[in-house]
Amino acid sequence: MLWNEHWEHWSHLPPLEERVEYPYQNIRTRNYQWGDGDKTAFWNDSVNYHNKDKVK
Template identity: 75%
Template structure:
């Protein structure tokens, strides 16, 4: 709707002035602004506060970018190394333990009140029930 209004206004100006370059100069004048701050912006409290909020947002986003690069990435690398070391120590510990079949089963292990729908639950193979 807004582009239609703009085109309508431009066509009215062109028909009133009847000069071939008038429409083109109007459009160029509108979009080619050399001013850093347009003259129609009032210097009031709202606009000053808005500019301060934009400045604050730009500075804090720079802070979060720096934190992401210089704090988060090294922490992720350190956490990954720690997880890898714990994983290696865990499997080194399991290598020294006897196999599962040779370990003692105590009465408090594998307590079941009723069987699972696929059997007693001691076997992991489902192929014989399918």
Template identity: 75%
Template sequence: MASANAYRLWNEHWEHKAHEPPLEEKVEYAYQNIRTKNYFWGDGDKTLFWNPNVNYHKKEE
């Protein structure tokens, strides 16, 4: 029963996310993605648990 409930919640979550504006159009607030120094892996901008479907970071233009 727990698995069925988890599956239902997972599907509801992604259905909800589908109605949000695209990540490129979302507002990035000052408290999001605070970095005092770059990470030593990858491009230095993304955390170890970065998910491109959910997380976003606008580079300063």
């Protein structure tokens, strides 16, 4: 029940491409030891957002 309410709320959020990336988000001082070195161990591509390709 709570799971369904969560995803119902999530469906009302703007698409990931339209979200603002603030300077305090996705701070990387060094690469992670796993994967591509950029995403955390708990990264979920369908939920987490990182737009390092966009020029500010």
